[in-house]
Amino acid sequence: MTRSVRTRECDAIGELIAWYVNGTLDPAGCARVEAHTSACERCRITLAMETRVAEAMRAPADNVEHSPHAGWQKMLARLDAEEEAGVPRPVRRAAARRKFNWPVAMGIAVAVQAAAIVVLAIALVQGRQQAEAPRYRTLSNVDATLAARGSLVRIAFDATVDERTVRALAQRVEGRVLAGPSPENVYTFVFDDADSAAQIEDRVRALRREPHVLLVEPVVLGPADASG
């Protein structure tokens, strides 16, 4: 039977049609839409129209996959800038509201402080012996990095970058290639152990601005084998 007069059921179906078309309507609602549209031409036309609109909206404007890496590098630069400007990270407010308890917190703070003093004292006494021990490992050349003296930075390049370009870049940022490439085109750079942590951070930021660099991560910031 074909109906052309708008009924109350048409109005009810009109509210369900969008959710039927996008596949999120519950089974009872789907059955109701199907039963009604099989009998009502007006609503059947509306359903056909909505289906076409949804298809047109879902059709991709292009098939280009957009890489997140350029955006991530910009995000890292923002995080670095915030850190540099001393912008404090917000604390976990919800948890803090529920759990904060002054007497307990003070007790913990005193205990942590005492423990820190003990650890620092031990570290001062044993510092010289421990300073010679290797403290890091890296991607593809474990021996080289264990023997290295200086600050290590790990850099992931995109697949278009060759070793010669990487070595030129290392020279430009006053470092040298210690290890790499790994299968993922990751290299480890080493910087002179005379360089300060701030200088290393400057170079990390410079590396992050390079167009083919996907990720830059300091492995050891500051002189790795400082003999304090």
Added chain:
Amino acid sequence: MSSPRFHPDSSPSSADEPALLARVAEGDRESFRRLYVHYHRRLHRFLMRITREPHVCEEIINDTMMVVWRHAGDFRGDSQVSTWIMGIAYRRALKTLQRNRTARAQPIMVMPDPAAGHVTLDALVNGAEMHDWVGAALDRLSPEHRLVLELAYFMGLSCEEIASIAGCPVGTVKTRMFYGRERLRDALQAVALPRGEAAT
């Protein structure tokens, strides 16, 4: 030997996301990178439809993720992480649409009920340029109507999910969808058919 911390393609499942977000709240950049990479594609697809400009789209993604970085500790698990992040992106997209609408406001020419004019509707439904027409017609909707349609038809979200993202009652989403579809139908006829033919 490959680094245990660099897995550009590993995607967290939705069950992993609360734990990942908890680590982000503690300032763990690697967890934040994983979350960023995981959400970038989805946010890019959604926001490119709204902005149509890659650099603006990237800017909104980073603004959205900056809010995630700074407020990860405020997430209490009342909703899914994806709903929370999409909610932040939704508010940014709404602002962008409101700004753009002020810049290029166009009145919608109200047309007769399409069910009453089958020739007109057939031309519309079967038109090869439907994709372009829909894009142009969406531009004429209010930001609230446009976003409900985008979230439902483009993102495939349910009424309840859209309500959580938009931060409004389910009834409001239903109302916006109903009127949004009506306005879209009117706008579609206005952009698809020459003025003289539209009412015939």
